[in-house]
Amino acid sequence: MTLTDTLHTSFKTVVSYRIRSLLIILAMALGVGAVVVLTALGDGARNYIINQFSSIGTNLLVVLPGRAETSGSFLGAVLGQTPRDLTLKDAQLLGRLPQVRRYAPLNVGAAELSAANRLREVTVLGSTADLIPIRHMQLALGNFLAHGGEHTAQIVLGAKIAQEFFPRSQAIGQRVRLGDSRFLVSGVLSSQGETMGFNTDEIVIIPIDYAQAMFNTTSLFRILIEAKSHSDIEPAKQAILASLRQSHDGEDDTTVITQDAILETFDRILQTLTLAVAGIAAISLIVAGILVMNVMLVAVTQRTAEIGLLKAIGATSGDIRRLFLAEALWLSLVGAVLGFLLGQLGSLLVRIAYPQLPAWAPVWASIAAIAVALFTGMLASMLPASKAARLDAVVALSKK
Amino acid sequence: MGDQAVYALNDINLQIASGEYVSIMGPSGSGKSTLLNIIGLLDKPDSGRYELDGKLVTDLSETEQAKIRREQIGFVFQSFHLVPRLTAAENIELPLLLGGVSPEQRQIRVNNALNAFELKQRANHRPAELSGGQRQRVAIARATIMQPSVILADEPTGNLDHQIGAEVMSLLENLHHQGTTLIVVTHDRELGGRAHRQIGMRDGKILTDQFHDTH
Ligand SMILES: Nc1ncnc2c1ncn2[C@@H]1O[C@H](COP(=O)(O)OP(=O)(O)OP(=O)(O)O)[C@@H](O)[C@H]1O
């Protein structure tokens, strides 16, 4: 019996046992579809978070006061030490390091903003002009703390704040009061929405000097640093730590977080999560495989007389075995392809429902799901097929 | 009970010439089907030799025996043994399919067979939609589609009424007239009597072996 004829004959068999075939195909399809949709979700979530995190800057390092390690801070607490503050001078020093392209000191606080008979509390960032490029912010209008203008009382408004306070008129050039000081609006941020839980549309930015005066502090909340290139990130981190250690009398009392390391960690965690979810979904494929085995065993029993007949008219054991294997192959193949399509449809629906989530199933997951479905289907039909092939022709023929 | 061996066949010595028309008769359980199955290579004797066309076939491999069944032997059964989900034409096609014959050739030969057995109108009907006589005609068409040298029929008229049974027998006898060796197992003395050679069996043994000159 030729391969084409075997495949064709078993395909006709699959079609003629319609309900039975549909059930197996459905089971297979649900398994494959589940793997595809769940990996799409997992990978979508991973990409979403990575994108969000990448969008806050490039080759970014964040310097913050205090040791991150619990043992260090515990020891510090025992010895009665408090970590030394980061100062503007520290920031300037770091800005001169060869690996550093630019830096932005950062203070954060809250104050009341009033203008045009309106009043509301806003989050205030104090920084310098380089905050904009470092944090990948965009200005919709005007400019931001023009270089050299750091000591003038300028203010940049978040998109939503500008819209709230100056819905009709031009915001640039307007005078506003923030806390007890007056500021001149020099720019408006373009709307960016929320990134990493921080909404830049509802902040105002003022020069760092004014912020420190307003919040009555000389210490910085953070120093944001952009390394010159990706390969400069790690050297920059070491240079920053060394530089701060030196200026802090040999104390390691600062922490440097690199965007890269965080990205990598997120990537790893979410990749593992996706794999785990795919693995759980793949269990349904094994269940489908067991179903295939049972259904094929029933088929062998049901068709015993037919198998005897085939042997009587000259089928070899191999022919019988291949016919049953091909039947299982069709069931798994159709199930897998249908499942793949179902999974793609499911991912599409997820993307429509949650446009922010890039829920595309990774290619490896789709291929793996289809391959596992085919493999389990074939493996599960091995036993029924060889049972059929080994049937004694005379005994089989006498079955009704 | 079980410790006494039962011999389905015992001490059989039989030679059938090419082109003969043989009927095998005997009471139920006398071993007629077993003998037919051994001749058709469906069953293996526990001991003894069987030569087909002068070739010892008892020791051939399973695959080689399947090939002989496919090409040289045609089986016709009492219960027809048609595949219920296949049409008449597809049932007739089965041996060609197993033999790896090309689709074009298959179509030609199946068409010829449908015409020869007056099944043209029923080509696309499933066995459940056919009468007993039509079913057996499909079975005979299937048994002859590979042009075997031997036709083995085990009570081919057992499930048919007298009239239809006689028609089926004449179809088989036509094959014999064309040179095919025909071996028919039957309970029916009248039908059995039509064969040129009649073998009577009892308890796994051949009791009588008579040649008749009919017609
Ligand atoms: N699978 C089997 N296992 C054991 N004994 C069997 C088997 N098949 C048949 N026999 C025995 O072999 C003997 C011959 O059986 P066989 O089927 O050849 O008889 P038969 O002449 O064809 O009978 P019938 O006219 O009823 O078809 C009987 O005694 C039967 O019980």
Ligand SMILES: [Mg+2]
């Ligand atoms: Mg019998």
